[in-house]
Amino acid sequence: MLTISIDLGGTYVKTGILHHGSILEHGRIKVKNNLDFDGLLPDITKEVNRLIEASGKSSTLLDGIAIAFPGLVDSDKMKVTMTHKYPTAVDFDFIAWAQDNWNANVALINDARMAGIGEWQAGAGEGARHMAMITLGTGIGSFAVVDGRRLRGNGYRAGNLFGHISLDINGEVCQCGNLGCAESLASSWSLPELVKKDDDLKPLVAEDDSIINFKWLFDLYRQKQPGAIRVAEYCMKVWGMLSINMIHTFDPQVLVLGGGILNSADVIVPFIKKLVVQYSWLNADEIEIEHAFLGEDASIVGGYYLLKEVLTNKKCLASGKLR
Amino acid sequence: MLTISIDLGGTYVKTGILHHGSILEHGRIKVKNNLDFDGLLPDITKEVNRLIEASGKSSTLLDGIAIAFPGLVDSDKMKVTMTHKYPTAVDFDFIAWAQDNWNANVALINDARMAGIGEWQAGAGEGARHMAMITLGTGIGSFAVVDGRRLRGNGYRAGNLFGHISLDINGEVCQCGNLGCAESLASSWSLPELVKKDDDLKPLVAEDDSIINFKWLFDLYRQKQPGAIRVAEYCMKVWGMLSINMIHTFDPQVLVLGGGILNSADVIVPFIKKLVVQYSWLNADEIEIEHAFLGEDASIVGGYYLLKEVLTNKKCLASGKLR
Numbered sequence: 001m002l003t004i005s006i007d008l009g010g011t012y013v014k015t016g017i018l019h020h021g022s023i024l025e026h027g028r029i030k031v032k033n034n035l036d037f038d039g040l041l042p043d044i045t046k047e048v049n050r051l052i053e054a055s056g057k058s059s060t061l062l063d064g065i066a067i068a069f070p071g072l073v074d075s076d077k078m079k080v081t082m083t084h085k086y087p088t089a090v091d092f093d094f095i096a097w098a099q100d101n102w103n104a105n106v107a108l109i110n111d112a113r114m115a116g117i118g119e120w121q122a123g124a125g126e127g128a129r130h131m132a133m134i135t136l137g138t139g140i141g142s143f144a145v146v147d148g149r150r151l152r153g154n155g156y157r158a159g160n161l162f163g164h165i166s167l168d169i170n171g172e173v174c175q176c177g178n179l180g181c182a183e184s185l186a187s188s189w190s191l192p193e194l195v196k197k198d199d200d201l202k203p204l205v206a207e208d209d210s211i212i213n214f215k216w217l218f219d220l221y222r223q224k225q226p227g228a229i230r231v232a233e234y235c236m237k238v239w240g241m242l243s244i245n246m247i248h249t250f251d252p253q254v255l256v257l258g259g260g261i262l263n264s265a266d267v268i269v270p271f272i273k274k275l276v277v278q279y280s281w282l283n284a285d286e287i288e289i290e291h292a293f294l295g296e297d298a299s300i301v302g303g304y305y306l307l308k309e310v311l312t313n314k315k316c317l318a319s320g321k322l323r
Numbered sequence: 324m325l326t327i328s329i330d331l332g333g334t335y336v337k338t339g340i341l342h343h344g345s346i347l348e349h350g351r352i353k354v355k356n357n358l359d360f361d362g363l364l365p366d367i368t369k370e371v372n373r374l375i376e377a378s379g380k381s382s383t384l385l386d387g388i389a390i391a392f393p394g395l396v397d398s399d400k401m402k403v404t405m406t407h408k409y410p411t412a413v414d415f416d417f418i419a420w421a422q423d424n425w426n427a428n429v430a431l432i433n434d435a436r437m438a439g440i441g442e443w444q445a446g447a448g449e450g451a452r453h454m455a456m457i458t459l460g461t462g463i464g465s466f467a468v469v470d471g472r473r474l475r476g477n478g479y480r481a482g483n484l485f486g487h488i489s490l491d492i493n494g495e496v497c498q499c500g501n502l503g504c505a506e507s508l509a510s511s512w513s514l515p516e517l518v519k520k521d522d523d524l525k526p527l528v529a530e531d532d533s534i535i536n537f538k539w540l541f542d543l544y545r546q547k548q549p550g551a552i553r554v555a556e557y558c559m560k561v562w563g564m565l566s567i568n569m570i571h572t573f574d575p576q577v578l579v580l581g582g583g584i585l586n587s588a589d590v591i592v593p594f595i596k597k598l599v600v601q602y603s604w605l606n607a608d609e610i611e612i613e614h615a616f617l618g619e620d621a622s623i624v625g626g627y628y629l630l631k632e633v634l635t636n637k638k639c640l641a642s643g644k645l646r
Contacts, residue, residue, distance in 0.1 A: 130477040146475070147481075151573075152469070154452070154575060154609070155574055155609065157604070158574040162571075165488075165572065166564050167490070168490075176604065244489065245568075248485075248487055249481070249485070251474075251475075251476025252476070253477045280501065281405075281484065281487065281500075286478065
């Protein structure tokens with residue numbers, strides 16, 4: 001089974017080509033303007049062709065392309081239903097695009113879900129009947145498997161919107177319009193405001209605030225900069241309380257923490273574990289809290305398992321189309 | 324199929340005997356001391372015998388007894404695993420109790436879940452593939468059906484602990500030890516403190532604070548008492564934000580609001596609907612918000628459907644034991 005995975009981020013598009021789930025070749029495209037999906041599409045098409053060539057396989061062998069999208073997705077119709085990034089991707093016909101270019105199948109899903117599938121099938125949640133995942137990055141994504149099944153819900157939102165759970169009903173309005181959402185309290189997009197409000201950090205970014213990100217913050221935290229300790233501990237409290245809400249909600253065996261911010265997992269994971277023991281209903285031995293095993297590859301690997309499921313459902317296996 | 328349902332509340336035990344799901348007779352026992360489960364048990368046993376007699380059926384026809392319990396329950400072993408009310412019920416052998424007394428089967432489940440099953444099978448959520456329910460009373464209970472299945476989770480907690488979702492991570496410690504739980508912000512047990520902190524309400528309860536309950540509060544609200552407006556609107560905001568979190572989490576078609584506080588549904592339901600339209604990601608036409616149809620009978624009816632499921636699983640149907 002030859003498959004391609006494409007993870008549409010806001011800054012980069014990550015790609016990979018896989019043979020029976022093993023990654024043969026990686027790729028990465030810089031996004032110039034995430035409001036211009038039509039302008040990005042030729043680059044993605046070119047990247048798919050490059051990956052096929054690099055794999056040394058014939059393009060006629062390509063079974064499918066899995067696309068992780070930063071927004072809400074109808075994974076039956078393979079259509080984007082709601083997104084702030086790539087707004088012109090709404091209603092784009094991914095099925096026709098893959099069919100016309102490579103006679104290949106397509107699977108479209110929310111990006112946190114595709115990473116979650118990777119971790120569930122071949123990462124920190126492998127073998128779990130109950131798993132939840134939070135991805136901390138520009139925004140906050142989430143994914144849940146309960147009783148052995150990925151949650152879907154009425155509009156493909158179940159388990160997927162934990163970044164927009166209110167953790168502070170007295171808080172300010174989030175970009176999304178809700179009050180005190182987790183990602184409005186602590187995520188890469190909301191970090192600059194936290195930094196600029198802190199008296200100890202403010203002078204460091206007065207000349208150039210483009211240096212602000214969580215890597216920068218956690219480096220200062222390790223140097224015991226007082227403002228960095230304050231802001232980092234506040235953010236970790238937000239993620240810890242979000243983790244507790246996720247645990248109380250979905251009752252997983254394993255809670256997986258992923259996303260770019262977890263590059264500082266050495267600080268973040270122990271902090272969250274401590275909060276969970278302190279405040280949640282569960283004892284430490286009832287819940288594993290793990291940093292994603294697959295790191296950046298979670299969505300690439302997840303795409304393979306997703307396509308396998310989609311193709312199985314299409315009974316392509318039965319008809320002998322799969323290689 | 325002749326079944327009995329028992330709903331163990333902190334103040335009353337509600338009971339009913341049903342023939343193929345139709346209630347033949349109701350009952351209610353006053354709880355003298357909810358810390359004394361052993362003292363209550365003979366009263367429950369007597370009540371079961373009374374119900375059978377009142378139904379005009381032979382006790383040999385009794386197929387099963389469904390028990391709704393205010394705490395966490397292992398519904399495979401039919402054991403209570405955690406509870407603040409009735410602590411001595413932990414590890415009580417309900418199976419032996421029903422077997423020895425009436426040669427009947429038993430089903431034990433969390434109380435919000437049993438009410439939720441009633442509403443799902445024969446109430447406001449009938450026919451829904453995706454339903455969530457919040458019960459507002461002494462505490463806050465919850466229940467969720469996603470993709471046509473009741474959520475269970477690793478320790479029977481999935482969908483069941485929404486009363487202990489943090490809605491204010493800067494808030495005070497709840498009775499349960501978590502920070503800013505929904506039920507610590509607004510439920511019958513936390514209402515007296517809200518009332519006594521309000522300058523307009525405080526004088527009304529100075530002599531006798533036992534008059535404080537939500538019926539009293541909403542009666543004053545309808546009379547436009549300024550303190551009652553303030554406290555009631557705060558509580559409704561808590562429940563509205565909890566509803567939004569529940570909708571964002573489980574993505575239901577129908578959100579059912581039940582429990583004793585919903586006796587003031589005429590005020591509460593429209594208020595919550597307004598908040599959901601204002602702050603949630605869903606449009607008004609994507610989600611129904613309903614007051615529980617079955618009212619006080621939700622758990623009684625739910626017990627019948629639960630027993631039916633338990634008995635089917637035991638293949639009693641196949642062996643011809645059911646009548």
